[in-house]
Each structure stands twice: as structure tokens, then as C-alpha cells.
Amino acid sequence: MRALLQEQESIAGIGGAYSDEILHVAKLSPVAHAVDLSDDDRDRLFGAVVDVLREAAEARRGIVPSRQKAAKVDAMRVHGRTGEPCPVCGGSVHDVPGSTGAAQYCPTCQTGGVPLPE
Ligand SMILES: [Zn+2]
Known part of the structure; x- marks a missing residue:
């Protein structure tokens, strides 16, 4: 999903940070x-795209x-917050395997409580 969100032909303008936020x-x-x-x-994905980008603009x-830049970083839920508590569930934010620290997610919220295999 992350690749689809950043692929600029389907939805223009979503980079790595907001991809993490939208998926969270x-x-x-x-x-x-996607298939x-x-x-x-x-439905949740579409709603999240709208909500996250609207919030980002307002913030x-x-x-x-x-x-x-600092305001953008401060507003992030999971992006750039490896090891910090998820603001929704309090679980630990993890790096997406293979991302070399550039992408983050919450296993509790996003992968059924099971961290993705490295
Ligand atoms: Zn969470």
C-alpha cells in the first residue's frame, strides 16, 4: 500500500511521511x-487520505x-517515531522492515498485533 500511495500517477503528492500517517x-x-x-x-483508506491531508494543511x-518542517514532524502519529508509544493504542511504533528506518507503523493498530517479519 505504501508504494501505491507514493506512486504519483494514482494520487499525486503523497510522500513517505504522509503515507505512514494515512495507513496508520x-x-x-x-x-x-491494493488488490x-x-x-x-x-473506504477507510479514502477517508484517511482526506483526513490526514486536511489535518496537515490546517495544522x-x-x-x-x-x-x-518542525510543525510537520510534531504532528506525526507514527512517522519518525520508532520506539515511541502509538498515540492511539500506546503500543510501540516499529520500523517497516526493509525501510532502513524511513517508514514506521504500529503493529497493534495495523498488523493485528503481530510485527511484520524482518
Ligand atoms: Zn497503535
Whole structure:
């Protein structure tokens, strides 16, 4: 799913950080495949895309350019928060295997409580 969100022909403009955030809100595994999504999964994914991008725009409104990056980082739920508690369930945020620390997810919220195999 992460690759689909970042592939700019389907949905333009979603980078790595917001991909992590959207999948966390949608409670979808970062390694799930689009063809395997149920109707409910797709509804949650679409809602999460809208919610996360809207929140991101609102959170950064009125913030001076020099603070924009810090404001973006502060607002992240799981992205860049390896080892920190998930704001939804309190579980530990993990790196997506193979991402070399560039992508994060919550096993409790997104992969049925089971961390993805390394
Ligand atoms: Zn969680």
C-alpha cells in the first residue's frame, strides 16, 4: 500500500511521511496489496487520505516558513517515531522492515498485533 500511495500517477503528492500517517489512520498494513483490500478497507483508506491531508494543511496554517518542517514532524502519529508509544493504542511504533528506518507503523493498530517479519 505504501508504494501505491507514493506512486504519483494514482494520487499525486503523497510522500513517505504522509503515507505512514494515512495507513496508520486507516489501520492498514504498510505491506498490504491494493488488490487484497475489502470495500471497508478502501473506504477507510479514502477517508484517511482526506483526513490526514486536511489535518496537515490546517495544522500548518499560520506557521512561519522556518517552523513548517518542525510543525510537520510534531504532528506525526507514527512517522519518525520508532520506539515511541502509538498515540492511539500506546503500543510501540516499529520500523517497516526493509525501510532502513524511513517508514514506521504500529503493529497493534495495523498488523493485528503481530510485527511484520524482518
Ligand atoms: Zn497503535
